[in-house]
């Protein structure tokens with residue numbers, strides 16, 4: 001097979017058929033597939049015909065996928081892929097650019113422009129520079145690398161070159177996302193290296209007085225603070241102005257994980273719950289969540305690009321570049337990189353700030369509708385007022401006789417919705433996170449009907 005016009009037509013016809021079937025069936029299929037595996041196939045020795053390959057996908061793969069691209073997949077924090085981003089993502093594969101360094105195409109320039117647009121979208125100063133990552137986890141890993149490099153700088157240690165065995169650093173956080181803890185481990189700082197700051201009552205946001213005390217008591221040569229905007233369960237925001245002031249006073253590095261919470265900035269502007277984020281040393285954003293571009297697409301931003309570069313750059317004659325400004329291989333984990341900025345570029349170009357804001361508003365309204373219904377129901381208990389796009393609830397045990405886990409399993413088995421668990425104030429609960437552009441008000445009605453029927 002080669003890229004002759006005939007082959008291209010065959011590929012596009014097959015793609016059209018897969019695309020149409022998948023999308024026309026999306027609202028009807030079970031949100032979570034009931035089949036998780038198919039009989040194991042031996043490695044083909046001679047390969048198979050393309051039509052047979054396509055048939056195999058149609059028969060065995062596509063029917064057993066989840067409807068995570070549809071309107072009622074409310075587990076984790078899951079975005080759908082909007083149509084324009086999907087188109088752009090096809091082109092990413094068609095173009096197959098390696099956005100490692102400039103010098104051979106316009107792709108690095110587009111990535112730079114898209115990063116600048118994201119700063120404009122979220123009203124962040126242009127002193128924030130960064131890189132597209134595979135997701136928020138990879139962005140948090142870059143945050144750990146950069147913070148570690150900063151601590152090393154303070155202590156005369158080049159951590160990237162010489163390792164961190166002599167590094168003396170304390171890390172403080174109230175409710176870091178699991179991916180941040182994972183990143184601390186991967187960065188060699190240790191998953192258990194962070195000290196917990198007390199949370200405010202009925203909230204996952206940090207008690208800033210406790211942070212003040214912890215920084216004052218810290219005997220370490222360097223300090224790192226990891227703040228949340230917002231937490232994945234309670235959607236709570238740390239008081240970033242107060243946290244940033246403390247970090248400044250103690251020369252501590254401030255990283256803010258704003259994977260999806262940054263979108264509050266489109267609703268409430270710079271004075272909303274993210275006020276102060278512009279003072280952070282680094283920020284994590286996630287585009288495959290609420291910006292609704294296909295996986296895999298996160299962003300790491302920092303006001304200290306030099307430290308990011310010190311963390312990630314390595315000299316190699318074959319990688320030498322004239323234009324270090326756009327040498328993304330020196331600012332991230334991978335050397336060879338997908339043109340993952342392109343679906344974001346297309347999304348921003350097509351929908352504009354207003355279009356994206358409308359979609360965020362819609363999800364927030366829908367989450368509130370669901371929360372109101374739960375709050376009024378005698379069969380379910382709303383665990384916390386819904387303040388953004390996540391609804392936390394549990395069954396009323398007396399009426400339903402079900403634990404949260406049992407209730408969630410039944411709801412997921414109905415095929416009408418997919419929810420994931422959480423823990424609130426030590427108690428098992430159910431989370432519904434709405435961040436998909438495709439979610440309609442009818443989807444909310446359907447899930448409410450499913451909740452009623454279960455009761």
Ligand SMILES: Cc1ncc(COP(=O)(O)O)c(C=O)c1O
Pocket residue numbers: 076077135136137138177179180230231232257258259260286298
């Ligand atoms: C606050 C926060 N940070 C990081 C992540 C990790 O994101 P990803 O799965 O895209 O790596 C998530 C995912 O839900 C999140 O909510």
